[in-house]
Amino acid sequence: MKVKNMTIAALALLLAACGNEEILENNESGSTGKVHMTFTAGMPQTRTSLGEDGLAVNWTQGDLVAIYDGTETICKFEATEVSGSTATLEGEAKVTDTYTAFYPYTDDGTLTLDNTAITFTLPATQTATAGGFAEGLNPSWAQATGGSKNLEFQNLCALAKFTVDAEGVTEVTLTANQESDALAGGLTYTIADGTLTATGSASRSVTLTGTFTKGEEYYFVVAPGTLTGGITLNYMGEGGKTYVKTTTKQVTFTAGKITYLGALDANNFTEALNAAFANAVKEFNPNIGWRANPDGTVSLDEDNKFQIIMNGGILDLHNKNITSLAGIEYFTDLEVLICAGNQLTTLDVTKLTNLQTLDCMGNQLTTLDVTKLTKLKFLVCNDNQLTALDVTGLTSLKNLFCSDNQLTTLDVTGLTSLTDLECNGNQLVSLDVSTLKELQILWCHGNKMTALNITHNAYLGDLKCGNQQDNQQLTLTLWDTKKEFWDRMLNRYSDENSNVTTNVIETPVNADHDGYEDDGETVDW
Structure with a gap:
């Protein structure tokens, strides 16, 4: 089921009878003894409604329901002839006295179902849906006895509602402050006493992710229970900033009921480090003396x-x-x-x-x-x-x-202390390294360059400059006295220096430094 035109109220969806009998086909289907039949999900007698009035919850064409008929295989039934809160469920099951139904159906191995208990998983990560909750996130159950095909569904979970008044919200998390409490994960409903308990895979947090629109209402689907340690609510807003508020007061979530958490607004929340960031800092520096919130x-x-x-x-x-x-x-x-x-x-x-x-x-x-x-x-x-x-x-x-x-450009001309420059694999069309007198390593292969001059880089000893994109040829300008060295270097990195030709120029003679100079200094004994 999913909400239609709603501001969701949590429901106890009790579907009362219209008296439909199962439809028997010509024969039983194979050796399983299952036959085609229909169940009726009718107008509930008591419920918290959602709909155009802001409260009614409606069936949707194609909703899948699991039905236990006493055999090992859970039967899959599909909602047809849907009209608001009324639907016909069609599928194959064995003719028996008692049927137990659960919504939503899944065949991923997380659902077990019989006439005494239902074990299922409520996702700890849920998709944000404006004005409601995501499809398949409203667990409910029903049981028909005495051969009846009329199902009165009851909601198993609660809803926690909030309004988005902040900009750029991408994620909202609700956390129970006590580690022993559960809001989602593995849950087991015992039919005899009507209790819902957490399994070992339970989660104390529920996170909504997706697109949030300012001014809209959103809902967590959570496991019912009394959280004596209170709750913490946090959201990620513009620039990835996290905002948090917490209460140590007892909070109770009741199946079929809505609890309002208030509005997400930076004025009512405190800026915080998100839990993943904070936990990583704490792991690196266990002695940091900050005070963390219950949600991390x-x-x-x-x-x-x-x-x-x-x-x-x-x-x-x-x-x-x-x-x-x-x-x-x-x-x-x-x-x-x-x-x-x-x-x-x-x-x-x-x-x-x-x-x-x-x-x-x-x-x-x-x-x-x-x-x-x-x-x-x-x-x-x-x-x-x-x-x-x-x-x-x-x-x-x-x-x-x-x-x-x-990168399409990279100006490094002022970085005169640079010894290692690796800018390969970008979109550079040129690179001026003439001022980098201390440069020892230069990797600029895999760009879009056609020329490179290394005559001003006396200490350069490691060069990758070829393999330019689109098989572009690069011309490397160097001194004739360095040609033998650079020929070896180009061969050494043959892949990274493919499609490189050399432009060899004569090394100039510097007369000022062809011999010794008088520095004008006299030793003072």
């Missing part, structure tokens, strides 16, 4: 900011599956930041003016502003999606690795 986020209050500054220096967060480092700007004492191999789409390091090393390779960055990082000596940003990189003011830079991006 870290509120950026004054006490926690102080702890962040006190524990500055080096921060290694590589390969931690982090999607946002929003809040990194408070780590103002950092000299080394390693965040390679994550899933970052943005990275704001403009306030980290003490950085000397930045390694953010292997992310999904489209922009990177390092113009204020004048102390930077090592910059590694290869394997991203950068289309531009301004390093003109980074005069302390010694190593620049920016390969495998989408």
Whole structure:
């Protein structure tokens, strides 16, 4: 079932009878004894409604329901002849006295069903749906006895509603503060006493992901229960920033009922480090003295900011599956930041003016502003999606690795301390290295260049400059006294130096340095 024209209220969908009998085909289907039959899901006698009035929940054509008929195989029935909260369920089952039904049907092995208990999985990650919940996210059950084909469904879960008043929301997470509580995951419903209990695969958090529209209402589908330790709600907004609020007051979620969580608004929430970011920092520095929230986020209050500054220096967060480092700007004492191999789409390091090393390779960055990082000596940003990189003011830079991006230009003329430049695999059409007197390693292969002059790079000893895109030929200008050396180097890296021709020019004689000079100094004994 899914909601139609609703602001969802949670339902106990009790489908009362219209008296339909099963439709028997010519014979039983094979050896299973199953025959084609129909069940009726009619107007519920008692329910919390959703619909055009903002409350009714309706069946949808094609909804799949699982029915247990006493055999080992769960029967799959499909909703047909749908009219709002009424539907006919058609499929094949064995003729028996008692039928137990569950929505939604799944054959992925997570659903077990008989006349005494139902075990199913409520997803801990759910898709955001404006004005409702995603299809297949409203577990309900029913039982028909005495051979009846009339099913009165009852909702097994609760709804937690919130309104989006913030911009750029991409993710919202609800967490039970006590680790022993469950909001989703594996659940078992015992029919005799009507209890719903968590299994070992239970989750204390539920996350909504997708597209959120400001002004719309959204719903978590959660397991019912009383959370004596309270709850924490956080959301990710513009720029990947996380905002959080928490309460230690007892919260009860009741099956078939809606609990309103309020509005997502930065004015009512506190900015925080997201849980993945905070956990990675804590793993790297277990002695950091900040106070974390029950959901793993870290509120950026004054006490926690102080702890962040006190524990500055080096921060290694590589390969931690982090999607946002929003809040990194408070780590103002950092000299080394390693965040390679994550899933970052943005990275704001403009306030980290003490950085000397930045390694953010292997992310999904489209922009990177390092113009204020004048102390930077090592910059590694290869394997991203950068289309531009301004390093003109980074005069302390010694190593620049920016390969495998989408750079069309790269001005390194002011980087006179540079010893290692690797900018291969971009879209560069030219590269001026004439001012890089200290350059020792240059990799610029796999671009769109046609010429390269290395006559001003006396210390250069490692060069890859060929294999330009579209089989473009590159002309390498060098001194005649270096030709033999560079011929060996070009052959050494034959793949990276394919399609390279040399333009050999005569080495000029510098008369001023052809012998000894008088430095004008006298030893003072």
